[in-house]
Amino acid sequence: MVQVDAKILENREIGSQRYKMALSAPQIGRQAKPGQFIHVRVSKSFPPLLRRPFSVHRVQGQKIEILYKVMGKGTEILSRKKGGEYLDILGPLGKGYQLPSATSKISDIILVAGGTGVASLLFLAESISVANPELSILVLIGAKNREELLSEGDFRRLGCGVEVATENGTKGYKGLVSELLEKCLPLSGDKPKLIVFACGPSEMLKMIGKISRKHRFPCQVSLEERLACGVGACLGCVVKAKGSTYTYKRVCKDGPVFDAGELIWE
Amino acid sequence: MMRKAKEKPPNLAIELAGISLKNPVMVASGTFGYGEEYAQLVDLNRLGAIVAKTITLKPRLGNEPPRMVETASGVLNSIGLQNVGIDAFINEKLPFFREYDVPLIVSIAGETTDEYVQLAKTLQGEKITGLELNLSCPNIKYDRKLMFAQDAQATHQVVSRVRKATSLPLMVKLSPNVTDIASIAKMCEEAGADGVSLINTFTGMAIDIENRKPILHQITGGLSGPAIKPIALRMVYEVHKTVKIPIIGIGGIMTAGDALEFIIAGAKAVAIGTGNFVDSLTSIKVIDGIREYMVKNKIKDIKSIVGSLKCPKS
Structure with a gap:
């Protein structure tokens, strides 16, 4: 730092x-x-x-x-x-994404980006493709319309598979990128090999958290929050997380990336 | 270091309530965590003192988010004294300071006078430099509705009882949400406080007009930052006319010029709060800027300008 x-x-x-x-x-x-x-x-x-x-x-x-x-x-x-x-x-x-280790059984990776959520996921895709070139990465990019889709070409150049979703249907799947994720999930027997990383608006992350719970695959989400200090001192940016009852975690220091399962979505 | 033999560097050291400070620039409670959060960015040994985030007897979860929103040149917060509690503070946070040569002032808050006394007693044997009684957090519920610092009698009672319970230097953090802050400061002095820190935040609010809801979950919060500086300065000026114990000036200090205004108005020391969030090096830049000002104006000792305000004769 x-x-x-x-x-x-x-x-x-x-x-x-x-x-x-x-x-x-x-x-x-x-x-x-x-x-x-x-x-x-x-x-x-x-x-x-x-x-x-x-x-x-x-x-x-x-x-x-x-x-x-x-x-x-x-x-x-x-x-x-x-x-x-x-x-x-x-x-x-902050704490970034936890990359799958070389010894893990993970073989399928899906990255789900909403809007400018592509920002952190491109860096992630580059790092994974350098560290574990044999892993296949599918990227799902969502936006309101075709004009607002970002970074598609960058992901393709890395060798990732790319599918897009637009809310108005001007390109790719018509609807939300979280719906597209559910359609792209591998058959149930293969899910232990899957991990999902998501970044985007909180409503989108909440839905993806729900899907990960339903289909039981590990999922890391990167939260967006307004911050003051950024270093964990002021406690202004907390989110509710699971604890004996509940606890608060700092988006800036304990996150911005969290396991979807540790957060309490409201 | 090469220096002209004749030119002695200006003396920034002060004594505050029996504590020797290298310079008058401290960091304010709640804006610097427990020191460790900023240790990679700021040379802690250069600071006048660190006031740690307020500790309570039991751990506190703090308030529901949203807890913070930026307003015009200010920040509204409603953290709600989230902290690990006194036991975890002593076991997990205090050891960090052993490596550093910087005075540590521990801020404490209770819901009752007894809790303040118990906290002071618990800290009596620990390796800390002083105590600051936070009587002025606007974001927690008090049994008695008012915060301690809004009630002169309650202030007197809690300060005098803590005074009897501790031999540590004792500062009291005052609230600006009062009609006459000087009378509350006077109460602190009479009850045996060694200094007063002013000010804590102003109660304020912000509204989201699209859904007509308050932005902070707790509806109101405490306003800090440059927006409050002129009012804080006026309060330091008033308190300085009323009490003899040292004043720590706090409120929107971003530059050495801001800090010097407080010192000239009567603050013996100053503390940087919200400024730490904007630039982690604000405190260091303020120290360097005060030194430059002293060299430029041939001021040998910072103490000579404390309360040196020249008011026009009426």
Whole structure:
């Protein structure tokens, strides 16, 4: 974990209100694991006061990438940054995805992305394909419409199978990506070999959590939450998790990736 | 280190309620965890002191989320004193500080006066530097509806009983949600407090207009950050006119300039709160900035400018 002033290499609009930013941050790149995030101070003046968290989308040598959608004032300011400017970033933070070990019986991996949820899953797919090239990865990408689908080509270039779902049916399956997941599940006898990783809006993750319970396969979900400190100190970002009755876990430190089974969905 | 022999570096060291601090810049309770969360980012040994997150007798789960929302130049929170409880604090959190050379002030809160006394007694033998009584958390329910720091008599009672129970330096964290904070500070002084920390957060709220619901689950929360700084400063100024015990100034400090305003208004030390979230190095930058200010203005000793405000004669 370091706090550095990182040089912006590129900040490119890749779709309507969606941007990809590349930063020179070798230390963070070396340490980052899929599912971890960086906490970005978008402006030295305020408001906005607090940092904004973004999953690491990709690491390439000295360079890290984030992928984001303009949601409010913070991301709006970020979208206007130009290559050559510097950005105060803190990271890598949080607990990322737990990759299947080489000795595990896992043979099938499904990644489920909703909207900008592709951000952390591309880094995951790259890491798995380097560590375990024999594993087959199926990626399900969901969006409202064809124009908002992200990263399809990047996943294909890695050799992943890709299926898409759009809510208005302009491309691929018409409906929610969680419904598409249920259709793509392997036959029941093969489920012990399956693991699912999901990132996207909380409603989507909740549904995928339900499906994982019903079909009994391991599932890790990456939660999105507004954060203050990002390092586990302020306890502002907690989610309810199972305990003797229940307990609270910090999205920024105990997550953002959780086993779907340990969370209490409300 | 090469330095011109004549130019002595400015002296930032202070003594606060019997505690020697390397400099007057502390980190405020609830914004710095138990130190370990920030240890990779901040050289803890450079800090004036660390005030740990408030501890209660029993572990507390804290409030239902959402617990936090950003507002204009501020943050509203309703954490609800989530903490591991005094036993786990002593066994699991305190050992971490053994490696560090930084004063540790432990913030405690109870629902009753007896709980404060019991907490103070439990900590008496431990390796800590001082206590801060948190009488002013706006996010928990009190038997008596008001928080302690909103009731002068209750404040007097809890401070004097804890005073008798401990020999540790004793600070009291005050609430700004009162009509006359100076009179509450006076009560603390009379009851034997060694210092007052002000201020805690202002009660506030934020509403989601699309569904007409409060954003925080607890409806209201405590407002911190630069938004409250001018009010905190005014309160430090008022309390400084009223009491002789040292004041720790807290409220939206982001820069050395902010900290110096508090010191000039009468704070002997300051604490960084929300500023830690924005930039983990805020406290370090404030220390360096105070030193630069002193060099530039030929101030040899920080103590010489505490309460040095020049008001126009009326």
